[in-house]
Amino acid sequence: MNDEKQTTYRIGPIRPPSEANSLLLQITEGCTWNRCKFCELYKHEGFKAFTVESIKRDIDVMAEYAEIAKDYQREDGSWNKKAALEKLNRMTREEKNCYYLVYRWLVNGGENVFLQDGNSLAVKTERVLEVLRYLREKLPSIQRVTTYGRAETLSKISVEQYKELKAAGLDRIHSGFESGSDRVLDLINKGVTSEQEIIAGKNIRESGIELSVYFMPGIGGKALSRENAMETARVVREINPDFIRIRTAVIKEGTELWRDYLNGSYKLCSENEKLTEIKLLIENTKDCTGILASDHIINLLQEIEGKLDTDQQKMRSVIEKYFNMPESEQRIFQLARRSGMVTRPEDLDLLPSEHLEKLARLAGSIADEALWDRKLNDMMTNFI
Numbered sequence: 001m002n003d004e005k006q007t008t009y010r011i012g013p014i015r016p017p018s019e020a021n022s023l024l025l026q027i028t029e030g031c032t033w034n035r036c037k038f039c040e041l042y043k044h045e046g047f048k049a050f051t052v053e054s055i056k057r058d059i060d061v062m063a064e065y066a067e068i069a070k071d072y073q074r075e076d077g078s079w080n081k082k083a084a085l086e087k088l089n090r091m092t093r094e095e096k097n098c099y100y101l102v103y104r105w106l107v108n109g110g111e112n113v114f115l116q117d118g119n120s121l122a123v124k125t126e127r128v129l130e131v132l133r134y135l136r137e138k139l140p141s142i143q144r145v146t147t148y149g150r151a152e153t154l155s156k157i158s159v160e161q162y163k164e165l166k167a168a169g170l171d172r173i174h175s176g177f178e179s180g181s182d183r184v185l186d187l188i189n190k191g192v193t194s195e196q197e198i199i200a201g202k203n204i205r206e207s208g209i210e211l212s213v214y215f216m217p218g219i220g221g222k223a224l225s226r227e228n229a230m231e232t233a234r235v236v237r238e239i240n241p242d243f244i245r246i247r248t249a250v251i252k253e254g255t256e257l258w259r260d261y262l263n264g265s266y267k268l269c270s271e272n273e274k275l276t277e278i279k280l281l282i283e284n285t286k287d288c289t290g291i292l293a294s295d296h297i298i299n300l301l302q303e304i305e306g307k308l309d310t311d312q313q314k315m316r317s318v319i320e321k322y323f324n325m326p327e328s329e330q331r332i333f334q335l336a337r338r339s340g341m342v343t344r345p346e347d348l349d350l351l352p353s354e355h356l357e358k359l360a361r362l363a364g365s366i367a368d369e370a371l372w373d374r375k376l377n378d379m380m381t382n383f384i
Contacts, residue, residue: 008094009058010050011101012116013041016174016212016245017295019146021108023062023101023139024116027055027131031118033150033191037256038178038219038249042118049123052130059131063138065102066110079107113139115147121173122153125161132168146172146212152192154200162207172210172242175200180235181227184220187266188257194235201239211241217277218249218269225269229277233284244281246294246304248274250380268373271300271334272323278304279319286312297383300337303344321345331363331372332356338379 010026029048031041072084084103088096113135121128136142147170154175179185180194197213204211213236220228236244251257251268260266269277282292288308292315294301301322304315322330322345329348336342336359341351348356366372 006057006061007092008098009061011097014118014148015114015116016146016148018212018245018293019112019114021105022112022114022146023105023110024114025055025058025062025131025135026050026116027128028117028120028123031150032122032153033119035189035191037187037189037260038216038251040252040255047119047122049127052127055131056134059135059138061098062102065099066106066139068099069103069106073106081107110139110141111143113142113145115145118148119150119153120147121149121157125157125164128170129164129168132165132170136169142169144171145169146174148174148176149200150192151175151177151197151200154204155192155196157200157203159203159206162204162209166207166209170209172212173204174212174214174245176214176247177232177235178214178216178219178247179228179232181220181224181231184224184228184231187221187224188219194231197235198238201235201241205239205241210243211239212243212245213239213241214245214247215281216247216249217274217281220269222267222269222273225273225277226280229280230284233281236281236285236288236290240288241290244285244290244292244308245296246278246292246299247296248298248300248380250298250384251377252381252384253378267370268377270369270373271376272330275300275319275322279316282308282312282315297340298380300334301344328360328363332359334376335359335363335379338376340383 011024012026012029015022015024027050029050030045032047034042034047068087069084072080074080087099091099132145135145154173177197178188178190180197182194185192185194201211201213215232217229218225249269251261257266261268285308291307292305294304301318304318306315325333325345333342333345333348336348336351341355342348366375
């Protein structure tokens with residue numbers, strides 16, 4: 001690439017796990033709200049919307065790197081990885097990151113793009129439309145474009161505007177509802193109401209854009225645990241989103257919610273209380289057709305996944321099987337899971353006996369339930 005040309009593009013800090021192989025195009029930076037009590041991701045920066053012209057320049061760089069990488073694709077569709085990555089030796093560190101992400105995207109099909117950052121649709125719809133059209137023009141292999149959006153922002157976009165976005169190439173919106181309970185939303189200072197969630201969800205669904213919402217078991221603490229599940233189920237029934245993604249609550253040190261925990265006004269939910277919330281959600285959304293996805297390592301039982309209308313029994317049986325384990329075994333599994341040793345309870349049988357003995361000793365050494373919940377919460381912070 002010529003030194004006078006732009007050779008890098010912006011890359012934001014986050015994307016959903018389901019977008020792991022997506023190309024990342026940053027059209028905004030930060031979060032318009034930035035006051036949620038459980039989040040510290042954007043606390044030290046303000047919200048910024050990038051110009052359409054600068055976003056187009058980023059897309060041009062992506063398209064140019066894609067053309068360079070395609071020279072290393074063989075006729076049978078396989079890739080000459082060694083030759084493709086030799087290009088990295090002649091690039092700056094920033095250029096290497098940009099080229100490698102495009103190369104990896106192509107190797108994984110070159111089909112999906114995720115628009116960053118935390119609330120990309122906060123900018124004018126016309127600007128997003130222009131970006132979408134240019135993106136699909138320059139990278140014609142794209143099959144799906146997705147983005148994040150705050151429910152408060154999404155509730156202000158009309159069905160007609162969503163239909164325009166759909167026609168221009170926006171296929172899915174992810175939104176961190178966290179809860180459908182207004183009391184929980186107020187507790188965590190989410191800056192949104194359940195009614196706004198419902199309005200946003202219905203408008204998106206009516207437009208034909210897929211909707212993926214996020215539920216945080218445990219985010220309401222012990223006092224609002226049941227309400228967190230039941231009110232979220234109510235919102236899900238109203239909207240019937242395409243995906244409900246489970247993100248078990250983890251309270252990080254330094255956040256406002258952590259300070260609430262330290263002063264005693266907020267009590268952590270246990271692992272079992274969080275699982276009970278998921279069970280309640282499943283049981284109270286049986287007429288919905290969306291997919292419940294437990295697609296993150298912070299969830300205790302990742303195999304809880306399926307369609308809410310047809311896979312109810314399968315998902316409930318995963319939870320019930322766990323609850324039927326002796327409490328001592330539940331604790332050992334919780335430790336092993338939060339240590340990253342296992343995925344399912346059955347995996348405990350694969351661990352060396354000395355590891356199981358060590359886990360059993362630790363599990364038996366903490367009798368106080370509040371201290372146990374604190375320990376597990378602290379272990380989970382390693383994964384977010």
